[in-house]
Amino acid sequence: MGDIAQVGNSGGAKPDRRVRADAQRSLDALLQAAKSVFATSGVDAPVREIAEKAGVGVGTVYRHFPQRSDLIAAVFRREIDVCAEAAAALAEGYPPGEALDRWIERYVGFIATKRGLAAALHSGDTAYAGLPAHRDERLVPALRGLLEAARDAGEVRPDIDARDLLNAIGSLYMTVHDEPGAEGARRMVALLVDGLRHGAAPK
Amino acid sequence: MGDIAQVGNSGGAKPDRRVRADAQRSLDALLQAAKSVFATSGVDAPVREIAEKAGVGVGTVYRHFPQRSDLIAAVFRREIDVCAEAAAALAEGYPPGEALDRWIERYVGFIATKRGLAAALHSGDTAYAGLPAHRDERLVPALRGLLEAARDAGEVRPDIDARDLLNAIGSLYMTVHDEPGAEGARRMVALLVDGLRHGAAPK
DNA sequence: TTCAATACGGAACATCGTTCCGTTTTGCAA
DNA sequence: TTGCAAAACGGAACGATGTTCCGTATTGAA
Numbered sequence: 001m002g003d004i005a006q007v008g009n010s011g012g013a014k015p016d017r018r019v020r021a022d023a024q025r026s027l028d029a030l031l032q033a034a035k036s037v038f039a040t041s042g043v044d045a046p047v048r049e050i051a052e053k054a055g056v057g058v059g060t061v062y063r064h065f066p067q068r069s070d071l072i073a074a075v076f077r078r079e080i081d082v083c084a085e086a087a088a089a090l091a092e093g094y095p096p097g098e099a100l101d102r103w104i105e106r107y108v109g110f111i112a113t114k115r116g117l118a119a120a121l122h123s124g125d126t127a128y129a130g131l132p133a134h135r136d137e138r139l140v141p142a143l144r145g146l147l148e149a150a151r152d153a154g155e156v157r158p159d160i161d162a163r164d165l166l167n168a169i170g171s172l173y174m175t176v177h178d179e180p181g182a183e184g185a186r187r188m189v190a191l192l193v194d195g196l197r198h199g200a201a202p203k
Numbered sequence: 204m205g206d207i208a209q210v211g212n213s214g215g216a217k218p219d220r221r222v223r224a225d226a227q228r229s230l231d232a233l234l235q236a237a238k239s240v241f242a243t244s245g246v247d248a249p250v251r252e253i254a255e256k257a258g259v260g261v262g263t264v265y266r267h268f269p270q271r272s273d274l275i276a277a278v279f280r281r282e283i284d285v286c287a288e289a290a291a292a293l294a295e296g297y298p299p300g301e302a303l304d305r306w307i308e309r310y311v312g313f314i315a316t317k318r319g320l321a322a323a324l325h326s327g328d329t330a331y332a333g334l335p336a337h338r339d340e341r342l343v344p345a346l347r348g349l350l351e352a353a354r355d356a357g358e359v360r361p362d363i364d365a366r367d368l369l370n371a372i373g374s375l376y377m378t379v380h381d382e383p384g385a386e387g388a389r390r391m392v393a394l395l396v397d398g399l400r401h402g403a404a405p406k
Numbered sequence: 407t408t409c410a411a412t413a414c415g416g417a418a419c420a421t422c423g424t425t426c427c428g429t430t431t432t433g434c435a436a
Numbered sequence: 437t438t439g440c441a442a443a444a445c446g447g448a449a450c451g452a453t454g455t456t457c458c459g460t461a462t463t464g465a466a
Contacts, residue, residue: 018464020464021462021463021464022412022461022463023412047454056414056415057415058415058455059456059458060413060415062455063414068454118321118325119319119325122321221433223431223442223444224431225445226444249421249423250424251422251423254446260446261446262425262426262427262447263445265423265424266444269424
């Protein structure tokens with residue numbers, strides 16, 4: 001939990017020089033500040049505000065993230081990772097059915113606070129191009145694991161595709177979040193979850 | 204088809220002075236230019252670009268539309284109206300089932316080109332507050348008329364709510380528009396339309 | 407301790423929404 | 437037709453924001 005992010009060194013010939021301590025400090029502060037600011041002001045918050053909150057100059061922001069959208073993408077990528085990792089913890093701490101419920105609740109919480117995520121994803125900015133793939137790589141397997149465990153325990157029906165379910169929940173929430181329609185979205189998700197139980201094969 | 208827009212004069216005591224000819228010209232040119240620019244560059248296009256295309260100064264834009272979002276809302280309102288009016292024409296020119304199909308296709312075409320519409324609607328800007336209501340007032344009755352005619356002709360099932368169908372199509376398209384997912388959205392809409400036929404009561 | 411590489415900070419620049427105001431156009435009436 | 441006040445126009449100017457640039461400070465290895 002202590003370390004926040006590390007600059008990767010994926011398979012190069014020689015281990016490129018270590019990241020300088022101040023650079024790593026700035027990067028951590030930036031990601032944390034950005035996450036906090038995005039949550040309260042949405043992803044449209046000014047870069048200067050994030051820089052100030054991180055105690056860093058704007059130049060430093062752009063040194064780490066050449067474009068504003070790169071910072072947004074980095075924050076979301078990290079949140080996706082954290083959400084995916086939560087699945088394993090839940091699987092160990094709860095019976096399969098409850099673990100699944102709790103994780104979905106967590107995922108909804110993740111999506112619901114992402115003002116402007118949908119807009120960002122559909123802006124065409126290439127910085128976001130990798131996000132859907134990242135979601136498929138991390139979140140889909142996480143949910144699939146929970147689904148399979150619950151299915152093996154006879155608590156949910158067996159014909160549910162993790163990706164479909166993830167997409168459905170995402171679509172429902174990304175298009176409404178806090179308007180009157182949010183209630184409808186909540187109901188639709190509840191309906192989906194109820195539906196999971198339908199046709200289960202108790203052992 | 205000639206006249207483009209008229210300034211309303213709804214029920215005031217005395218007929219407030221007629222709109223000046225140049226003002227009406229500017230307004231028409233603006234709405235047309237904005238529609239064109241939005242279609243090619245999305246609703247985020249600079250105001251200056253729209254003003255230039257319309258052959259007016261930016262000051263004139265803001266005289267007619269105090270905020271950028273007012274212009275966007277006005278353009279969408281007009282497109283909603285045109286789309287709604289198309290329903291009556293289709294109802295007269297085609298048998299009920301085909302009229303319904305064609306109108307849905309037209310509606311999809313309307314939604315699909317609206318880059319940023321979803322984002323705009325959920326931005327919280329008060330200028331957009333009336334758009335959902337306007338859609339309910341114009342589009343929902345239009346679709347309901349087509350649905351009822353098709354239902355009376357025994358071509359579609361009777362338990363479909365116009366508003367639900369409109370929402371469903373809108374959600375499906377607004378979240379994808381031109382990414383790989385657009386194919387999926389198209390399939391989902393086709394599925395919906397096929398589903399309409401299911402349980403029909405041929406007379 | 408030295409010093410070259412690296413990272414930092416923030417002024418400066420470009421773009422965009424919006425405001426302001428001097429100038430032009432319009433339509434009514436003399 | 438001409439005069440004129442109201443209405444509308446155009447575009448320079450302002451403030452905010454994303455992004456770039458470069459002189460200065462920090463870091464870590466020799």
